[in-house]
Amino acid sequence: MDNSSSIIKGKAFVLGKNIDTDQIIPAQHLVYSLNDPEERKYYGSYALSGVPDEESGLPMGHIPLVAEGAFQSEYSIIVAGPNFGCGSSREHAPASLQIAGIKAIIAPTYARIFYRNSVDGGFVIPYESLEDLSAEIKTGDELIINPDIQQVENESQGRSHSIRKLGSVAEIVQSGGIFHYARKEGMV
Amino acid sequence: MTLTEKILANHSNQSSVEPGDNVWIDVDVLMTHDVCGPPAISIFKNEFGEDARVWDREKLVIIPDHYIFTEDVYANRNVDILRAFAADQDLPHYYDVGTDRYKGVCHIALPEEGFTRPGEVLFGTDSHTCTAGAFGQFATGIGNTDAAFIMGTGKLWVKVPETMRFVFEGDEMPPYLMAKDIILQIIGDIGVDGATYRTMEFGGSGISAMTMEDRMTLTNMVIEAGGKNGVVEPDEKTEEYVRSRTDKDFTPVYSDDDATYHSTYTYELDKMVPMVAKPHSPDNKATAEELEGTKLTRAYIGSCTGGKLSDFQAAAEILKGKTPVIETYVVPATTEIADALRTEKIGDQTLLEIFVEAGCHIGEASCAACLGGPSDTFGRLNGEEICISTTNRNYPGRMGSKQAQVYLASPYTVAASALEGSITDPRNYLS
Numbered sequence: 001m002d003n004s005s006s007i008i009k010g011k012a013f014v015l016g017k018n019i020d021t022d023q024i025i026p027a028q029h030l031v032y033s034l035n036d037p038e039e040r041k042y043y044g045s046y047a048l049s050g051v052p053d054e055e056s057g058l059p060m061g062h063i064p065l066v067a068e069g070a071f072q073s074e075y076s077i078i079v080a081g082p083n084f085g086c087g088s089s090r091e092h093a094p095a096s097l098q099i100a101g102i103k104a105i106i107a108p109t110y111a112r113i114f115y116r117n118s119v120d121g122g123f124v125i126p127y128e129s130l131e132d133l134s135a136e137i138k139t140g141d142e143l144i145i146n147p148d149i150q151q152v153e154n155e156s157q158g159r160s161h162s163i164r165k166l167g168s169v170a171e172i173v174q175s176g177g178i179f180h181y182a183r184k185e186g187m188v
Numbered sequence: 189m190t191l192t193e194k195i196l197a198n199h200s201n202q203s204s205v206e207p208g209d210n211v212w213i214d215v216d217v218l219m220t221h222d223v224c225g226p227p228a229i230s231i232f233k234n235e236f237g238e239d240a241r242v243w244d245r246e247k248l249v250i251i252p253d254h255y256i257f258t259e260d261v262y263a264n265r266n267v268d269i270l271r272a273f274a275a276d277q278d279l280p281h282y283y284d285v286g287t288d289r290y291k292g293v294c295h296i297a298l299p300e301e302g303f304t305r306p307g308e309v310l311f312g313t314d315s316h317t318c319t320a321g322a323f324g325q326f327a328t329g330i331g332n333t334d335a336a337f338i339m340g341t342g343k344l345w346v347k348v349p350e351t352m353r354f355v356f357e358g359d360e361m362p363p364y365l366m367a368k369d370i371i372l373q374i375i376g377d378i379g380v381d382g383a384t385y386r387t388m389e390f391g392g393s394g395i396s397a398m399t400m401e402d403r404m405t406l407t408n409m410v411i412e413a414g415g416k417n418g419v420v421e422p423d424e425k426t427e428e429y430v431r432s433r434t435d436k437d438f439t440p441v442y443s444d445d446d447a448t449y450h451s452t453y454t455y456e457l458d459k460m461v462p463m464v465a466k467p468h469s470p471d472n473k474a475t476a477e478e479l480e481g482t483k484l485t486r487a488y489i490g491s492c493t494g495g496k497l498s499d500f501q502a503a504a505e506i507l508k509g510k511t512p513v514i515e516t517y518v519v520p521a522t523t524e525i526a527d528a529l530r531t532e533k534i535g536d537q538t539l540l541e542i543f544v545e546a547g548c549h550i551g552e553a554s555c556a557a558c559l560g561g562p563s564d565t566f567g568r569l570n571g572e573e574i575c576i577s578t579t580n581r582n583y584p585g586r587m588g589s590k591q592a593q594v595y596l597a598s599p600y601t602v603a604a605s606a607l608e609g610s611i612t613d614p615r616n617y618l619s
Contacts, residue, residue, distance in 0.1 A: 018380055018381075018469060018583070020581070020583040020586075022559070022560070022581070022583055022584075022585050022586050023583060023584060023585065026560065026585055026590075027223075027254075027559040027560045027561050028560055028561055028562050028563065028588075030223050031223075031255065031260055031262035031263045031265075031266060031562065032262055033226070033227075033230070033262075034227045034230065034332075035227070035230045035234075039262075050584065050585040050590055051584070052584050052590055082381060083380060083381040083384070083414065086380055086381065086414060086583075087315065087411075087581060087583060087586075088314070088315045088329075088559070089224070089312075089313060089314055089315040089317075089329035089330060089331055090223065090224065090331070091224065091227065091313075091331030091332040091333060092227070094331075109381060109384065111381070111384065111414055112384060112385045112414065112416055113315060113329050113330065113331065113411075116330070116331065116334065117330075117331035117332075117333065117334070120331065120333045120334050120337075121331060121332070121333040168210055168347070177333065178333060178334065178337055178345075179235050179333070179337065182337070182341075187341070187343075188235070188236075188337075188340060188341060
């Protein structure tokens, strides 16, 4: 599967800075199996449930990523401030976002373990924006990410913003994760 | 090269590496626990086969520590998965719950059991794996997929980080100052992403004056500044500690005098003061003095950051013969520390007697409420508590309820604040 050059379209869900992994998936929920199809769904329903209500779905806030009782979100792109995914090393964080239906994240910077987990596990694509777009883009805006021209187009506002090339992890993203990459390279 | 660059060069069979290089390195130790072990095992089996064997059974260490004393059936099932895997793979380094081998918090158990050897590479499925850098080891946290990859291959790719150097001047720690104050000051200065993808190397005469436990407190919290790893050059104290815990050989490495650093920060120990991180971020710094009078409803002493023996010695020094006016929780990181609370004394009382007499709630060795966890977790914040804690993180909801507020501080400051029911500079209680 080739992820890195595919165009991603969808609704934005906007968050502030320093969204840590406890906010992405609170620790009490880490007990469910990521393998079992029935249990796995819960990670979707609890994704981003640790974000304080007033900071969830900016600029208005009080918008849950996943509606009560649902397992999947109507949003597919997270737009956040700097240092997204700081805190713990739990891979359940990018996994829960993927299970909720998130395809990509756009943030100016990431915490390194979260970034690595997103790429190596092939969960979500962590695109870096040149600037913090969390005050520009509004929750619900329709976005189109076009990695080939390194742009994210905001259809709702008629504006475009630049994103960076994936750089040294592009091959792993293209392969769909570290195992796919390593097999391609004959390492495992 | 810096110490970190040398370890990465040694482990990737290269004569030298530079920051920014992507290298595949050989792993000396992989550690996992009950939260991330089961998903890592599941990925390992999916990718390498149901009957696959781990790359080296001597190098995989499994330490259940997160959700141990809970009725949560899913959490208990996760420990069952670890137990079955350890039996199936015949793993010598599994520390099972409910047995004499049970240890408690992995980052403190690893050094106790001799796995934090200078010059080696340790990966763990926990962000505070960086604690082991106190021993001159390259140690960092990874996710389940990367752990599964190591289980099958013994290797992992890393990007060589730049190194930031933090130099401490002074020949001894001022009597009121703890390593926790120092690292909170640094995180407050550089921010929660101030060291992202970099190494934080701690040195200077002040480091020589610090105990191994002090150094562990520093390296433990480098992740709170976004650091990839934290590291202290090994010295006689390191050597003595590690030799007392393992017979295995190791080769310490040291930074070259002409090593290139991203930046250098210098701190004078005798000018530093008790620090607090306010809600809801570890870099939201203030001095304990500035916050005096801030009302609290709970005090918590525990975790890989603040649940070591010296942390309890410090707390007991202040609590001895006195009574906290707010609920105060004491959770030793490991069973070895729990045992030491029964034997270590201040005057004629053991530390445990001091805490019991003070009316503290004493928990069993584990991560407990540091990261919230299942609703029946010991000490968990379930409502609108305002807690001062020796733990490492205070983002919203970290210790349970997202309505709660957490102040991070040293064991001295937490103990003094428990006595007053409000944030208190511990110098008021230390002669």
